[in-house]
Amino acid sequence: MAVSSEEYRQALSRWATGVTVVTARHGERIHGMTVSAFTAVSLDPPLVLICAELASHTLPVIAEGGVFAVNVLSREQFELSNKFASKRYEWQRFDGLELDIGATGAPLLRGVVVNIDCRVVAAHPHGDHVVYVGSVEEVRHFDREPLLYFRGTYGGITP
Ligand SMILES: Cc1cc2nc3c(=O)[nH]c(=O)nc-3n(C[C@H](O)[C@H](O)[C@H](O)COP(=O)(O)O)c2cc1C
Numbered sequence: 001m002a003v004s005s006e007e008y009r010q011a012l013s014r015w016a017t018g019v020t021v022v023t024a025r026h027g028e029r030i031h032g033m034t035v036s037a038f039t040a041v042s043l044d045p046p047l048v049l050i051c052a053e054l055a056s057h058t059l060p061v062i063a064e065g066g067v068f069a070v071n072v073l074s075r076e077q078f079e080l081s082n083k084f085a086s087k088r089y090e091w092q093r094f095d096g097l098e099l100d101i102g103a104t105g106a107p108l109l110r111g112v113v114v115n116i117d118c119r120v121v122a123a124h125p126h127g128d129h130v131v132y133v134g135s136v137e138e139v140r141h142f143d144r145e146p147l148l149y150f151r152g153t154y155g156g157i158t159p
Pocket residue numbers: 019032033034035036037038051052053055056057058059081082084085086087090149
């Protein structure tokens with residue numbers, strides 16, 4: 001029996017994740033979106049992957065620029081998660097944010113738990129998403145509590 005879209009979404013929402021903002025640069029253009037589909041692929045060499053929806057406006061910036069940064073949000077940054085997921089604020093997402101620039105030129109957010117700056121080494125289209133594999137060129141990590149996401153609700157590790 002085929003799984004309905006609603007059942008599938010309900011099932012996936014029960015997978016607790018961290019929350020990242022994936023940022024990208026193509027020339028002068030920067031863009032970014034909230035992404036939970038992030039995981040490590042390889043330790044040696046260091047490779048990670050993200051899954052980007054075909055319809056997302058961040059996808060062409062990754063595809064054309066060939067770089068992306070994974071910014072793992074800290075617990076206090078849930079508003080940033082909402083902003084980078086909302087179409088309404090699409091053109092104001094970076095307003096007021098202080099950015100660093102990674103080794104690849106991708107924008108790095110501040111106040112996060114980790115920045116992972118990557119160069120795209122493979123792109124695999126599957127269904128309505130593209131899996132981007134990134135070779136890690138720079139990491140920055142900080143002692144902050146991460147933001148978690150489960151069944152559509154934000155939380156933290158400590159109560
Ligand atoms: C918690 C959370 C996780 C998300 N994870 C992903 C993801 O892994 N991949 C993706 O393509 N979109 C994901 N989204 C949806 C995008 O953030 C959203 O569609 C965004 O508006 C895309 O922006 P863009 O079209 O400017 O790229 C997520 C949204 C939320 C709130």
